[in-house]
Amino acid sequence: MARTGNWGKEPLKRAKKLIEFLRNYSHQNNPEKELFTEWKDRDRDSDRSKLFIRTNLKELACLLNPEISSKYSSEANKQKNQIQDTINRLKELGIVAESSRDSEKSKGIRSLKFTLWNSDKKQENLTQLELVWKNRQQQKQSQTEKYNSSNQKQQINIKSRELNPSLEKNIRTYLSKSFSRDKFAELDQAGEPETGEKRTYLQKVFIDIFLKPWDKVATEFRRIFTVEDDLFRDKNHVPAMEYFTKEERKYNKVVIIGGPGQGKSTLGQQLAQVHRAKYLNTEYEFTENIKVKRIPFRVVLKYFAQWLSNRDRNESSSLENYLATEMGNITNRLEEISAATVQDIFEQKECLLILDGLDEVSDARLQQRMVEEISTFLDWAENIKVDLKVVVTSRPNMYKQQFNPEIFPHLEILPLEKEQRTEYAQKWVKTREIADGEQTRILDILKECEEDERISRLLTTPLQVTIILLIIKNGGRPPGERETLFDEYWRTILKREKSKDKDLIKSDDQILLNVHSYLGYLLHERASSNTSDSSNINVQSLLPEDEFRAAIEKVLRKNDRFLM
Numbered sequence: 347m348a349r350t351g352n353w354g355k356e357p358l359k360r361a362k363k364l365i366e367f368l369r370n371y372s373h374q375n376n377p378e379k380e381l382f383t384e385w386k387d388r389d390r391d392s393d394r395s396k397l398f399i400r401t402n403l404k405e406l407a408c409l410l411n412p413e414i415s416s417k418y419s420s421e422a423n424k425q426k427n428q429i430q431d432t433i434n435r436l437k438e439l440g441i442v443a444e445s446s447r448d449s450e451k452s453k454g455i456r457s458l459k460f461t462l463w464n465s466d467k468k469q470e471n472l473t474q475l476e477l478v479w480k481n482r483q484q485q486k487q488s489q490t491e492k493y494n495s496s497n498q499k500q501q502i503n504i505k506s507r508e509l510n511p512s513l514e515k516n517i518r519t520y521l522s523k524s525f526s527r528d529k530f531a532e533l534d535q536a537g538e539p540e541t542g543e544k545r546t547y548l549q550k551v552f553i554d555i556f557l558k559p560w561d562k563v564a565t566e567f568r569r570i571f572t573v574e575d576d577l578f579r580d581k582n583h584v585p586a587m588e589y590f591t592k593e594e595r596k597y598n599k600v601v602i603i604g605g606p607g608q609g610k611s612t613l614g615q616q617l618a619q620v621h622r623a624k625y626l627n628t629e630y631e632f633t634e635n636i637k638v639k640r641i642p643f644r645v646v647l648k649y650f651a652q653w654l655s656n657r658d659r660n661e662s663s664s665l666e667n668y669l670a671t672e673m674g675n676i677t678n679r680l681e682e683i684s685a686a687t688v689q690d691i692f693e694q695k696e697c698l699l700i701l702d703g704l705d706e707v708s709d710a711r712l713q714q715r716m717v718e719e720i721s722t723f724l725d726w727a728e729n730i731k732v733d734l735k736v737v738v739t740s741r742p743n744m745y746k747q748q749f750n751p752e753i754f755p756h757l758e759i760l761p762l763e764k765e766q767r768t769e770y771a772q773k774w775v776k777t778r779e780i781a782d783g784e785q786t787r788i789l790d791i792l793k794e795c796e797e798d799e800r801i802s803r804l805l806t807t808p809l810q811v812t813i814i815l816l817i818i819k820n821g822g823r824p825p826g827e828r829e830t831l832f833d834e835y836w837r838t839i840l841k842r843e844k845s846k847d848k849d850l851i852k853s854d855d856q857i858l859l860n861v862h863s864y865l866g867y868l869l870h871e872r873a874s875s876n877t878s879d880s881s882n883i884n885v886q887s888l889l890p891e892d893e894f895r896a897a898i899e900k901v902l903r904k905n906d907r908f909l910m
Contacts, residue, residue: 607808704740
C-alpha cells in the first residue's frame with residue numbers, strides 16, 4: 347500500500363472536499379467528462395449508502411478544481427496525485443474499495459466504491475468521516491510511539507546481548523565464508539557448464555520476483571491474511587524482497603510455494619547473501635532496506651535429511667546439532683562449536699532461518715522426522731522469545747501444509763511478467779563475454795519469442811528464460827525451431843530433476859520421453875478439439891487421474907514385451 351504520511355488537517359480537508367463533490371455530482375451536467383457516478387443505498391451486507399464511480403483522475407482533478415485550464419497541465423498532474431493520496435487514505439479507513447481492471451488502469455480509468463453514511467445528509471457524511479479520521483490519526487500516533495519505544499528497548503537489549511569475542515569471530519568467519527561460497531548463480535542447471543571464477547555472480551543476474559497469497563491454503567486463513575495485511579489490501583502481489591525486509595512480527599514466518607525453476611532456492615540464496623552482507627558491512631543490493639542485522643542460517647533440507655538418516659539412535663538429531671556441524675565445517679572450528687553454541691547465538695542475536703526445498707525430501711518418513719526436529723526447534727525459539735525470522739520453500743505438489751497456515755502465511759511465486767523477463771535477459775547478456783551486437787541479437791530474438799504465443803508460455807520462470815537465451819546464444823532461433831526448443835527443455839529439466847534426487851527417477855530415459863510424448867499428444871489433442879472458446883483451452887487439456895494412469899500403462903505395455 348502506498349505511504350500516506352501524516353493524518354493532519356489538510357489531508358482531512360481534501361478528503362471532505364472530494365466526498366462532498368462526488369455526493370453532489372450529476373453526470374448529466376457534464377456528459378463529456380470522464381466521470382460516472384451511481385448510488386446504491388443499501389445491500390445485504392450493509393445498511394450504509396454506496397457510491398460507485400468510474401473516472402479518470404486527471405478529469406476528476408479538473409472537475410474538482412475548475413481553475414485548472416487543461417488536464418495536461420502540471421497543476422492537473424499535481425491535483426491528480428493529491429486525489430490519489432486521498433483515495434489511498436480512504437482505502438485505509440475502509441471507505442473506498444477499488445475494482446479497476448488492468449485494461450482500465452492502462453487507460454487511466456479507475457472504478458471505485460465509496461461506502462458512505464448517508465446519500466442525502468451532507469453533514470452526517472462529513473461528521474462521521476472526521477470521527478473515523480481522528481481515530482486513525484490517534485492510532486498512527488500510538489503506533490509511532492510504540493515503534494519508538496520498541497526501538498529504544500531493542501537498542502538497550504542489543505547492547506546487553508554481546509557475544510564473547512571468540513564466538514563473534516567464528517560467526518563472522520562463518521558468514522564471510524558462506525557469503526563467498528554462495529556468491530554464484532546456479533545457471534549450470536539450465537544446461538550451461540560453468541566452472542571456477544568464470545561462473546556468473548548471483549548479484550549480477552538476480553531479479554526480484556512477485557509473491558501473492560497461495561490459493562491452495564484454506565480460504566479462512568487466506569482471507570484473514572489478506573484483510574489484515576496492508577501489503578495485500580490494495581494489490582494482489584508484492585515483490586519478494588519487499589516482503590522479506592519487513593520487520594513487523596506478522597512477517598516473521600512465511601512459506602514460499604513455487605514450481606520448478608521459479609526461483610525458490612535462488613530467492614533463499616539471495617536473502618541469505620543480503621543479510622550476510624549487512625552483518626559484514628559489505629556493499630550489496632537490498633542491504634539498505636534491512637533494518638535489523640540478522641545472522642542468517644540457510645539450511646538446504648535435502649542435506650539436513652541426509653544428515654538425519656546417517657545419525658545413530660543414540661546421537662542427537664536436533665536442528666541445532668546440524669547447524670553446529672555445518673558451522674564447524676565451514677569455519678574449521680568443529681571442536682569449538684556445539685549445539686549449545688548455536689543456541690547461544692539464537693538466544694543472544696537476531697537470526698534468520700531459511701529452510702530450502704521441503705519437496706526435495708521425498709521419503710515420507712524421513713521428511714516427517716525432519717519436520718518434527720524443525721518444529722521442536724521452533725517451539726524452543728518461541729518459548730524463550732528468540733527474535734527469529736523463518737522462511738520455508740517448497741514445490742506445491744509435495745507440500746501438505748506441514749507448517750501451520752495460522753502461524754506461517756503461505757505465499758506463491760507468480761510467473762514472470764514481461765518487464766521481469768526483459769530485466770533478467772539484459773542482466774544475463776551483460777554477464778556473457780560477447781560483443782554488444784551479439785547481445786542485441788539475442789535480446790531481439792527473445793522479443794520474437796515473446797510474440798509467439800506457443801513459446802511465450804515457456805517464458806514464465808527464470809530457468810525457462812535462461813534455457814531459451816542459451817539456445818539463442820548458441821545460434822538457434824526458437825520461433826522457427828520449436829522441436830529443438832522442446833528437446834532442449836526436455837534434456838535440461840530431466841537432468842536437473844535427476845540431480846536433485848538420484849533415487850527419485852530410476853526409469854529409462856527413453857521410456858520417460860515416450861510417456862511424456864504420448865501425454866503431450868493427448869493434451870494437445872484435447873486443447874485443439876475446441877478452439878472456439880480460447881478461455882476453455884486449459885480446462886480442455888486437463889487429464890483426469892484415471893485417464894492419466896491408463897495412458898502411462900498403455901505406453902509401458904507398448905515398451906515392454908513382458909507386459910503385452
